[in-house]
Amino acid sequence: MESDLNRFRKIVRGKIKKELRRFISSGDLVGRQGNKRITIPLPRIDIPHFSFGNREKGGVGQGEGDVGDQVGQGQPQPGQGEAGDQEGQHSLEVDVSLEELAQILGEELALPNIQPRGKENLEDKKYRYSGVLKQGPESLKHFKRTYKEALKRSIANGDYDPDNPIIIPIKDDKRFRSYRITHEKVANAVIIYMMDVSGSMGDEQKEIVRLTSFWLDTWLSTQYNGIERRYIIHDATAREVDSDTFYKTKESGGTLISSAYKLAMKLVEDHFNPSEWNIYLFHFSDGDNWSGNDTADCMKILESTLLPVSNMFCYGQVESRYGSGQFLRDLHKHFGEQNERITTCQIKDREAIMDALKVFLGKGK
Amino acid sequence: MIHNTQLTPELRDIASQLLEAARKAGLDVFDTIFELVDYKQLNEIAAYGGFPTRYPHWRFGMDYERLSKSYTYGLSVIYEMVINNDPCYAYLLRANNLVSQKTVIAHVFGHCDFFKNNYWFSKTNRKMLDQMANHASIVRRYIEDVGHDEVEDFLDCCLSLENLIDIYSPFNQATRKTGPKMEDEDEVFRGEPVHKLQSKKYMDSYINPKEFLDQQVQKQEEKVKKKKSFPEQLERDVLKFLMDYAPLSNWQRRLLGIIRDESYYFSPQGQTKILNEGWATYWHSRMMTEIHPLQDSEIIDYCDQHSGVVAAAPGQLNPYKLGLELLRHIKKRWDRGQFGIDYINCDDPKKRAEWDTKAGLGDQKLFEVRRIHNDITFIDAFLDEDFCHEHKLFLYDFDRRTNKYVISDREFGKIKPQLLSQLTNFGQPIICVKDGNFKNRNELVLEHLHEGTDLKHEFTLECLRNLYKIWQRPVHIETIIEEGKRRVSFDGSSHSVEKM
Numbered sequence: 001m002e003s004d005l006n007r008f009r010k011i012v013r014g015k016i017k018k019e020l021r022r023f024i025s026s027g028d029l030v031g032r033q034g035n036k037r038i039t040i041p042l043p044r045i046d047i048p049h050f051s052f053g054n055r056e057k058g059g060v061g062q063g064e065g066d067v068g069d070q071v072g073q074g075q076p077q078p079g080q081g082e083a084g085d086q087e088g089q090h091s092l093e094v095d096v097s098l099e100e101l102a103q104i105l106g107e108e109l110a111l112p113n114i115q116p117r118g119k120e121n122l123e124d125k126k127y128r129y130s131g132v133l134k135q136g137p138e139s140l141k142h143f144k145r146t147y148k149e150a151l152k153r154s155i156a157n158g159d160y161d162p163d164n165p166i167i168i169p170i171k172d173d174k175r176f177r178s179y180r181i182t183h184e185k186v187a188n189a190v191i192i193y194m195m196d197v198s199g200s201m202g203d204e205q206k207e208i209v210r211l212t213s214f215w216l217d218t219w220l221s222t223q224y225n226g227i228e229r230r231y232i233i234h235d236a237t238a239r240e241v242d243s244d245t246f247y248k249t250k251e252s253g254g255t256l257i258s259s260a261y262k263l264a265m266k267l268v269e270d271h272f273n274p275s276e277w278n279i280y281l282f283h284f285s286d287g288d289n290w291s292g293n294d295t296a297d298c299m300k301i302l303e304s305t306l307l308p309v310s311n312m313f314c315y316g317q318v319e320s321r322y323g324s325g326q327f328l329r330d331l332h333k334h335f336g337e338q339n340e341r342i343t344t345c346q347i348k349d350r351e352a353i354m355d356a357l358k359v360f361l362g363k364g365k
Numbered sequence: 366m367i368h369n370t371q372l373t374p375e376l377r378d379i380a381s382q383l384l385e386a387a388r389k390a391g392l393d394v395f396d397t398i399f400e401l402v403d404y405k406q407l408n409e410i411a412a413y414g415g416f417p418t419r420y421p422h423w424r425f426g427m428d429y430e431r432l433s434k435s436y437t438y439g440l441s442v443i444y445e446m447v448i449n450n451d452p453c454y455a456y457l458l459r460a461n462n463l464v465s466q467k468t469v470i471a472h473v474f475g476h477c478d479f480f481k482n483n484y485w486f487s488k489t490n491r492k493m494l495d496q497m498a499n500h501a502s503i504v505r506r507y508i509e510d511v512g513h514d515e516v517e518d519f520l521d522c523c524l525s526l527e528n529l530i531d532i533y534s535p536f537n538q539a540t541r542k543t544g545p546k547m548e549d550e551d552e553v554f555r556g557e558p559v560h561k562l563q564s565k566k567y568m569d570s571y572i573n574p575k576e577f578l579d580q581q582v583q584k585q586e587e588k589v590k591k592k593k594s595f596p597e598q599l600e601r602d603v604l605k606f607l608m609d610y611a612p613l614s615n616w617q618r619r620l621l622g623i624i625r626d627e628s629y630y631f632s633p634q635g636q637t638k639i640l641n642e643g644w645a646t647y648w649h650s651r652m653m654t655e656i657h658p659l660q661d662s663e664i665i666d667y668c669d670q671h672s673g674v675v676a677a678a679p680g681q682l683n684p685y686k687l688g689l690e691l692l693r694h695i696k697k698r699w700d701r702g703q704f705g706i707d708y709i710n711c712d713d714p715k716k717r718a719e720w721d722t723k724a725g726l727g728d729q730k731l732f733e734v735r736r737i738h739n740d741i742t743f744i745d746a747f748l749d750e751d752f753c754h755e756h757k758l759f760l761y762d763f764d765r766r767t768n769k770y771v772i773s774d775r776e777f778g779k780i781k782p783q784l785l786s787q788l789t790n791f792g793q794p795i796i797c798v799k800d801g802n803f804k805n806r807n808e809l810v811l812e813h814l815h816e817g818t819d820l821k822h823e824f825t826l827e828c829l830r831n832l833y834k835i836w837q838r839p840v841h842i843e844t845i846i847e848e849g850k851r852r853v854s855f856d857g858s859s860h861s862v863e864k865m
Contacts, residue, residue, distance in 0.1 A: 050813070059787055060761075061759055063677070
């Protein structure tokens with residue numbers, strides 16, 4: 001069975017790869033991740049047979065009801081066609097670990113592995129219940145072990161009767177689970193997402209940012225043991241928010257990009273010592289800044305602080321109806337189009353997300 | 366005779382007691398070997414269609430994954446698996462409680478008796494367990510010889526066509542013959558001069574008058590036509606036809622044969638689903654409550670389990686329930702003598718309901734039913750109007766306006782034909798080979814005998830693609846799409862649909 005299963009998984013992997021572009025741009029997968037696993041809806045993988053099509057013909061059922069009443073939940077007779085207006089709704093849900101998904105992404109985009117920098121000296125204690133002790137609280141009693149001990153004792157004593165196998169543990173038989181402390185390397189990478197939420201950024205633009213960040217996250221989290229995420233939104237002022245707010249807020253007003261950079265700088269200074277942390281900065285905007293003065297400020301901050309401390313500074317410019325896209329041009333003017341330290345990309349629409357990922361992550365930093 | 370070491374002593378005792386009870390009830394079973402397995406093993410076996418070994422194929426992996434997942438989420442539990450084999454193998458889920466085990470064992474004996482005695486199973490290979498293992502090793506050998514991808518691709522093609530068999534052919538040995546290899550026989554007729562009687566030149570128009578010559582030409586054309594019609598009549602065993610005539614290499618032909626064998630082996634189970642499950646359910650119910658009654662303390666658990674087996678979601682038809690109720694109906698009718706011309710002609714409902722001649726023929730009739738019927742004949746013979754009303758059968762239809770399925774009729778005269786048509790060819794379309802030399806270009810034409818339901822179009826296209834890989838010349842299927850006759854074709858690169 002093992003080999004059949006592997007063979008099947010291989011086919012699934014192939015399918016995911018084939019459909020990856022669609023997954024990336026449709027957002028089907030975002031929000032489907034559970035604990036390190038993600039459920040992927042795939043079109044049903046099946047062996048086609050000559051078979052009857054969607055039977056709108058109906059069939060025979062059993063139960064109460066008058067003519068004209070709805071049948072069940074609109075799902076008569078399993079395997080006899082399904083209710084609903086669409087055909088081929090059978091879909092296969094496959095669980096894939098985020099790691100595997102990232103691996104597929106990596107293979108498809110030919111992403112290089114990241115060479116982490118900084119010291120990996122952050123450690124954390126983890127409690128693992130892996131041992132068994134003779135003392136402990138009742139709540140941690142190891143049932144099976146306890147009864148095994150009791151059974152052993154009772155056989156050794158000679159009072160075990162196979163026909164009437166009653167075993168009563170005494171105090172000495174009791175076994176309890178106990179934990180061990182392990183040290184694990186922890187998060188040594190932080191991603192700071194910054195987004196322009198000024199009036200010109202519409203829902204579609206935000207959706208693009210959301211999708212892009214999801215895939216960035218997926219890839220980066222497999223490259224580091226753990227990862228911290230911080231979210232900054234800004235219009236004329238910037239503030240730190242949680243991820244939910246980050247994607248959902250609709251602000252309006254002007255845009256002062258420097259405000260976000262200043263806040264990012266402060267975050268780094270306060271919490272993330274660059275010698276210990278791999279710092280990733282992503283900034284999404286439609287490229288409209290309030291004034292040339294502010295843009296000049298931004299360049300200064302980037303040049304003097306943000307770029308030196310970060311692994312990567314990425315600027316993704318989302319096209320919007322109102323945005324002028326000026327900021328990207330300013331960046332290029334200031335730093336040159338092929339700057340090692342700064343990665344820029346224009347994300348025209350959802351289709352372009354995949355290319356953006358390639359640009360952002362293709363440097364392997 | 367339970368020879369098993371894996372059962373616990375307690376279960377072993379139960380199994381032999383139940384076997385005795387089954388014998389007492391008149392069931393006649395193969396030796397039955399029970400194996401106690403955990404859910405992982407059971408899912409594995411279930412994914413393999415009940416067998417411990419099958420040829421390697423990803424489909425089994427997919428089924429296994431699906432079963433495991435639905436088990437993990439508590440969506441479904443397989444209580445038992447039983448294989449039609451002599452000796453009969455049955456698997457019990459280790460985690461089941463004792464009452465479940467008893468019920469399942471009794472249920473298994475029901476199936477086992479059915480396998481052994483039902484006519485539709487009589488032609489199946491009773492050493493299928495070994496046969497499956499042989500198939501597995503043959504396929505493995507080919508994988509080593511030819512390569513995994515090649516074998517897998519070809520198996521995919523074969524499996525895609527696996528339902529194109531003639532389910533009645535095992536009972537119709539006389540007409541089965543292996544066809545000759547295809548030769549281009551009509552070459553012989555091409556360009557051959559019209560047959561003439563010998564004559565002197567000046568006598569020719571008298572000895573071979575025009576009418577005679579026309580007759581000869583016609584004869585010859587008929588001969589050619591007959592040769593051309595190939596196969597001579599519609600062939601329902603499409604797989605057999607492909608084995609005989611498709612340009613396959615030896616390993617391919619062998620694999621196709623394996624798929625076909627297994628398809629024939631499984632086919633009676635598709636044809637007797639209602640009767641077989643009904644029979645097993647009927648007997649576990651009688652054994653648990655009447656022949657080898659449970660203890661008082663076990664009744665609640667038993668009821669819980671049994672009601673799960675026969676439960677039907679609102680409006681659905683559960684084969685276990687339908688089969689069980691119909692068997693009970695038969696038992697009641699024949700016990701009370703509710704059969705024969707007098708009963709049929711009686712149309713006084715009160716009299717009919719109270720009809721009781723104390724005939725007591727119920728059990729006898731039941732065993733007769735189990736011996737000779739399959740689902741279609743079973744429903745056809747015994748689903749009567751009384752039953753239909755009593756069990757509230759109805760017809761549902763798709764309402765385009767509300768996009769829902771609604772109850773459309775409760776009339777017996779419409780329900781029964783619908784049920785029978787659903788069961789025809791165990792719910793599969795009937796497809797035959799019509800022409801193996803279409804357009805005299807060696808193209809293959811299948812014909813779908815349309816009975817009111819169209820084929821699923823995208824699958825049809827896929828299947829034609831797979832068929833092409835086997836036939837290696839353009840392939841066609843004649844069917845009806847939205848009430849128009851169509852020929853769907855695949856020529857190796859693209860599909861086309863042509864009006865006929």
